[in-house]
Amino acid sequence: MNVRRLDRLTDVAIDVFMFTFRAVIILVVVLGTALTLLSGKYTPADWLQLIGKGITVGSIYAMIALGYTMVYGILRMINFAHGEIFMGGAFAGYFTAMALLQSGALTASVISGLFAIAIMILVAMAVSVGLALAVERTAYRPLRNAPTLVPLISAIGASLFLQYTARGFFGSGVYGYPQVPFLVQPAPIPLLNMRWVDVLVVVASFSMMGGLYLFIMRSKVGTAIRAVSEDKGTAALMGIDANRAIVLTFGIGAALAGAAGVLWGLSYTQVSFAMGFVPGIKAFTAAVLGGIGNVPGAMVGGLFLGLIEVVGPNLFLTGFGVPSPTQLKDVVAFTMLVLVLVFRPSGILGERGARSRA
Amino acid sequence: MKFARAGAALAAVALIAGACGGSTATPAATAAATAAATTAATAAATAAALTDPLGVVQVPAGEPIHIAFWGVLSGADSSLGEDSKQGVQLALDDMGGKFMGHDIRLTTEDALCTPDGGATAAQKLAADSTIVGLIGSSCSDETVGGIAAITAAGLTTISPSNTRPALTDPNRDASYAGYLRTAHSDAFQGKAAAEFTYNFLHLTKAATIHDGSTYAQALQQVFADDFTKLGGTIVAHEAVTKETTDMSAVLTTIAAAKPEMIYFPVFVAAAGFLSSQIPNIPGLENVKTMGADGHFTPDYLKAAGAASIGHYLSSPNFGAFGSGYADLLKKREAKFGGKPLSVFHAHAYDATNILFAALTKVAVKNADGSLSIPKGALRDAIYATKDFKGITGTLSCSKSGDCGAPVIGVYQITKQNFDTLTMPDKVIWP
Numbered sequence: 001m002n003v004r005r006l007d008r009l010t011d012v013a014i015d016v017f018m019f020t021f022r023a024v025i026i027l028v029v030v031l032g033t034a035l036t037l038l039s040g041k042y043t044p045a046d047w048l049q050l051i052g053k054g055i056t057v058g059s060i061y062a063m064i065a066l067g068y069t070m071v072y073g074i075l076r077m078i079n080f081a082h083g084e085i086f087m088g089g090a091f092a093g094y095f096t097a098m099a100l101l102q103s104g105a106l107t108a109s110v111i112s113g114l115f116a117i118a119i120m121i122l123v124a125m126a127v128s129v130g131l132a133l134a135v136e137r138t139a140y141r142p143l144r145n146a147p148t149l150v151p152l153i154s155a156i157g158a159s160l161f162l163q164y165t166a167r168g169f170f171g172s173g174v175y176g177y178p179q180v181p182f183l184v185q186p187a188p189i190p191l192l193n194m195r196w197v198d199v200l201v202v203v204a205s206f207s208m209m210g211g212l213y214l215f216i217m218r219s220k221v222g223t224a225i226r227a228v229s230e231d232k233g234t235a236a237l238m239g240i241d242a243n244r245a246i247v248l249t250f251g252i253g254a255a256l257a258g259a260a261g262v263l264w265g266l267s268y269t270q271v272s273f274a275m276g277f278v279p280g281i282k283a284f285t286a287a288v289l290g291g292i293g294n295v296p297g298a299m300v301g302g303l304f305l306g307l308i309e310v311v312g313p314n315l316f317l318t319g320f321g322v323p324s325p326t327q328l329k330d331v332v333a334f335t336m337l338v339l340v341l342v343f344r345p346s347g348i349l350g351e352r353g354a355r356s357r358a
Numbered sequence: 359m360k361f362a363r364a365g366a367a368l369a370a371v372a373l374i375a376g377a378c379g380g381s382t383a384t385p386a387a388t389a390a391a392t393a394a395a396t397t398a399a400t401a402a403a404t405a406a407a408l409t410d411p412l413g414v415v416q417v418p419a420g421e422p423i424h425i426a427f428w429g430v431l432s433g434a435d436s437s438l439g440e441d442s443k444q445g446v447q448l449a450l451d452d453m454g455g456k457f458m459g460h461d462i463r464l465t466t467e468d469a470l471c472t473p474d475g476g477a478t479a480a481q482k483l484a485a486d487s488t489i490v491g492l493i494g495s496s497c498s499d500e501t502v503g504g505i506a507a508i509t510a511a512g513l514t515t516i517s518p519s520n521t522r523p524a525l526t527d528p529n530r531d532a533s534y535a536g537y538l539r540t541a542h543s544d545a546f547q548g549k550a551a552a553e554f555t556y557n558f559l560h561l562t563k564a565a566t567i568h569d570g571s572t573y574a575q576a577l578q579q580v581f582a583d584d585f586t587k588l589g590g591t592i593v594a595h596e597a598v599t600k601e602t603t604d605m606s607a608v609l610t611t612i613a614a615a616k617p618e619m620i621y622f623p624v625f626v627a628a629a630g631f632l633s634s635q636i637p638n639i640p641g642l643e644n645v646k647t648m649g650a651d652g653h654f655t656p657d658y659l660k661a662a663g664a665a666s667i668g669h670y671l672s673s674p675n676f677g678a679f680g681s682g683y684a685d686l687l688k689k690r691e692a693k694f695g696g697k698p699l700s701v702f703h704a705h706a707y708d709a710t711n712i713l714f715a716a717l718t719k720v721a722v723k724n725a726d727g728s729l730s731i732p733k734g735a736l737r738d739a740i741y742a743t744k745d746f747k748g749i750t751g752t753l754s755c756s757k758s759g760d761c762g763a764p765v766i767g768v769y770q771i772t773k774q775n776f777d778t779l780t781m782p783d784k785v786i787w788p
Binding site for chain 2: 041042043045046049050053057167172173174175176177179184193195268269270272274278279309310311313314318323324325326327329330
């Protein structure tokens, strides 16, 4: 009887704690935003600039996040090597870019430049897909029927293997993407202070994600992928080749990550063997934020995380007089993650397949 | 059930608190070691007779004498550690790879440029009872994390590239007894940068950015203090994290304060992202930028792209180095190829030679061909280094571990530097 009372007491304590926690975060956010806006430290143009940047960062996160979310949707497994697939694409794009720079195609004119970038993206996609399929074949497929933790460890191993193989090949230094003159010009978009490279990143990622969504929802192969992700066994009984659907999922995720690698290189210049780690973690966060396993969720989660990271610290913390708030961008971003999960445990758009497992 | 879980959580908290409280133990300093040093010089002494308060390392006949390098050897900042490691290897080559008839074995340990990485590397090396002395670390953070373990093991390390002032503060903690450096303290570097900005460029409004590392944090603070003393104003005091790639938020904040100069003494990756993104921020198109030795490497040119042109950098003044420097560069190129990766290879070369000069003084050769090395006497001998003719200058070690000759110069990246991916070699100031 005593035990039961204690149980009830702890329940109440937890409820009270959770309520205060939510209340405090929301209060901080609202009050901070109000104080910051009232202080007038930043002009509306500054905010628009930050929002534009947040969308750019967010769309790259979203592209990587799709790879995590799709693989999770179909295998219920976190593919930790995905950040390294992104790194592989960035390097492939870099070497292609150097070749294209030498031939002059990259800088000759806008048309040839765009054409050259398209080639870079295609090469990067091909390399990333190759890498991902090799990882799937060697590190994941043999463990498909093993307990869930086993492929997870294997994924971490694959991630380290790829990272340090790249270090062996390319050294521990950084490589700089060549500067494409027309890309660094400001784009004539009213209000948002964006350069053409930001526009390219946003347009390319949105069109690729849109294409992917249509592919998954409308095409026959997409339907097969969704079927396998819902129930592998039943899908197989319906004559769907589960292995093919899984390989395809890895391939699509990797292609997007490879393209994201090139876009990243074009907008941030430097690439290195360790570059995949942080964006990988961020994209995984974005996938969880949007609802892991949910394709539109990854897109929404990526954009949300990018915006919060860039705009959040200045918006929420400047008002309180916190010194150098941008240093706390990860604190802000992950607090938002916790907040979202507290209110919606399965992410913004909800976890796919949550019902079938319940 | 829930109660049990709460109990477990409490226990975990208690454990963590206990672990934090328990880490203050430090061994007594080397005062008593001096007595042992005087007896150590007698060549006839047997291994059993030699004692030292910090212990004696025995190197059996035919076995190599074991030293270690610890520093950043992976990640975006690895050029700093690789560069120093090459300096150590060149010094060993110049000794023919031999010391008193024993081969020299060099172990390297990656310390990741973080306090945790430094602690892990130092603990690993401290546990190896064959090691006699160390060169390292690369980043000041690594030393902050690792020095206690090294001092506690009776070992001594000489850093070729730590520049954080506090590491050799006269009032430093006793756990730093095993720490010396041949690098300059940033008390000099930050002051030089401030004087250059105020007196030479005639700029009065500056903003600073650090990356949360002890190195950058301390250096920008010295700069800010000296710049204010000279009559300038620090209009913004900002910080990023080492992993930040998108700098637009911090730069927008800085643009609102309208500085004429942005000073960011950070490491390569962050410096590259900052330099390449500064021109895109409205209001910062014409701002001057300055960095420090932490990104004085061709990797920075690659990372920043064409935006690196015009960037100012403070670093050791190579023009003031001894005549042996040209020779060292030649040997370096013959062995490793290309240009130096960073600025501290000569400091590492000097540090290694100081270590072995001290070893020569204290090592005792026994009748059976083995070597006995008293660790306390070795530490004292390193501290006693005086008028050592090194490449970076004539070096004498202070009681608080400063052995470096602080000659700082300011360099500017030109278009030619960027096109050929080489660092400038002529100072523009002083």
